[in-house]
Amino acid sequence: MLRQDILNQYRALLGPEKIDRLCQMAATIKNVKIVHVNSTKDGGGVAEILSQMVPLMKILDLNVQWHIIQGETGFFQCTKMFHNLLQGENSSLPSPSSLQIYEQTNKKNAATLKKVLQEADIVFIHDIQPLSLLSHFPNRKGKWIWRCHIDLSTPSEYIWQYLKKYIDLYDASIFSMKEFSQKLPHPIYIIPPSIDPLSEKNIELDSYEIKNILTKLQIDNNRPYLLQVSRFDRFKDPLGVIETYRLAKTKHPELQLILAGGGASDDPEGDKVLKEVEKSSEGDLDIHIIVLPSNSHRIINALQRGANIVLQKSLKEGFGLTVAEALWKSKPVIGGNAGGIRLQVIDGQTGFLVTTPQEAADRIEDFFQNPQLGQECGRRGKELVKEKFLITRQLQDYLVVMTDMLLSTGQKNRASM
Numbered sequence: 001m002l003r004q005d006i007l008n009q010y011r012a013l014l015g016p017e018k019i020d021r022l023c024q025m026a027a028t029i030k031n032v033k034i035v036h037v038n039s040t041k042d043g044g045g046v047a048e049i050l051s052q053m054v055p056l057m058k059i060l061d062l063n064v065q066w067h068i069i070q071g072e073t074g075f076f077q078c079t080k081m082f083h084n085l086l087q088g089e090n091s092s093l094p095s096p097s098s099l100q101i102y103e104q105t106n107k108k109n110a111a112t113l114k115k116v117l118q119e120a121d122i123v124f125i126h127d128i129q130p131l132s133l134l135s136h137f138p139n140r141k142g143k144w145i146w147r148c149h150i151d152l153s154t155p156s157e158y159i160w161q162y163l164k165k166y167i168d169l170y171d172a173s174i175f176s177m178k179e180f181s182q183k184l185p186h187p188i189y190i191i192p193p194s195i196d197p198l199s200e201k202n203i204e205l206d207s208y209e210i211k212n213i214l215t216k217l218q219i220d221n222n223r224p225y226l227l228q229v230s231r232f233d234r235f236k237d238p239l240g241v242i243e244t245y246r247l248a249k250t251k252h253p254e255l256q257l258i259l260a261g262g263g264a265s266d267d268p269e270g271d272k273v274l275k276e277v278e279k280s281s282e283g284d285l286d287i288h289i290i291v292l293p294s295n296s297h298r299i300i301n302a303l304q305r306g307a308n309i310v311l312q313k314s315l316k317e318g319f320g321l322t323v324a325e326a327l328w329k330s331k332p333v334i335g336g337n338a339g340g341i342r343l344q345v346i347d348g349q350t351g352f353l354v355t356t357p358q359e360a361a362d363r364i365e366d367f368f369q370n371p372q373l374g375q376e377c378g379r380r381g382k383e384l385v386k387e388k389f390l391i392t393r394q395l396q397d398y399l400v401v402m403t404d405m406l407l408s409t410g411q412k413n414r415a416s417m
């Protein structure tokens with residue numbers, strides 16, 4: 001599709017002013033070299049955002065590249081430990097040899113990406129996997145921004161101090177919520193993530209296609225279902241979701257549960273958690289565990305649109321794109337009372353916040369007893385996402401950060417000459 005056609009689709013959806021403003025802001029940093037770096041091409045929220053954000057930046061004529069660091073299993077085991085410890089899990093610390101693998105892997109990637117990162121005007125480093133890259137660019141030309149996507153409200157102090165020595169080197173940090181921000185020696189921005197309303201994951205689907213997809217997945221179209229879409233990760237509490245479903249099913253024997261998820265190449269724990277989930281659901285044919293390849297966006301879209309209630313019962317959550325995706329489809333959401341879910345599930349307004357499976361089952365019952373409540377929550381949820389959690393808003397926020405960064409050195413003028 002042509003650039004103008006795509007922009008016109010956003011204009012039709014969101015009004016011309018917002019999109020014209022984006023175009024104007026982007027034009028002021030047209031020749032600035034922007035690079036995003038993360039650790040996986042697909043699987044998980046960061047890849048999901050970048051796979052929409054980078055093309056949109058290109059449509060706006062920005063000079064942007066996206067690079068993915070490479071690592072062996074030991075590297076991702078170490079970074080998953082960081083991830084768990086930073087999100088408050090009380091687990092064992094990485095060994096000195098594991099930390100060495102972390103540092104060495106970043107050193108190797110720094111060598112591979114040397115030219116592009118040395119010459120970039122703005123570098124966004126996403127999450128902790130590529131964090132220590134910056135220590136290998138003592139004479140960097142550009143501004144480096146650490147974009148943190150995880151729930152940092154209760155980090156392990158030991159790991160935080162270990163990583164902070166790298167974070168301190170950055171020119172700015174971005175957190176998804178102010179509750180996650182930490183004391184750092186540089187400017188901090190609070191920018192929640194977003195979804196793309198024009199992506200395969202979120203575009204409108206007709207009911208025929210939805211029904212077809214559900215039938216292929218052997219889901220009974222004539223019975224209600226609960227849905228949680230997530231990587232198989234303990235913080236997403238899939239076992240708590242199964243318990244919730246079992247409690248709700250005592251009152252609604254016709255209920256089905258769909259747990260849809262795939263892996264992410266930077267998450268080595270997925271298989272283990274998936275096995276636990278399969279074991280816990282053994283013998284119940286109404287629990288559908290659907291393991292999907294990473295590009296199953298239309299299938300997930302259909303699952304979300306077909307669901308009666310969407311669950312995201314996370315115990316910790318940086319943001320939870322799946323919540324925004326469900327709200328955008330006007331679904332009532334029952335979310336774990338954690339992190340970024342609180343920005344989206346406004347208790348009693350766009351869904352319900354819960355902690356225990358019993359609470360979740362009680363709220364499911366509320367939706368069953370009062371279908372209008374679910375419709376109202378869905379309607380308000382869609383409005384909230386439209387106002388706050390679409391990609392155009394997030395890109396505008398990034399343009400502000402980039403402009404601030406460039407102005408702070410006068411680099412903007414140099415780069416656009």
Ligand code: UDP
Pocket residue numbers: 043044045046048201229230231260261262263292294296297300319320321322323325
């Ligand atoms: N997702 C997907 N396939 C899966 C599981 C998840 O495409 O099998 C997508 C999901 O629709 C969402 C993103 O991956 O867009 C997950 O982002 P979220 O912020 O919910 O969680 P994260 O995985 O980043 O912790």
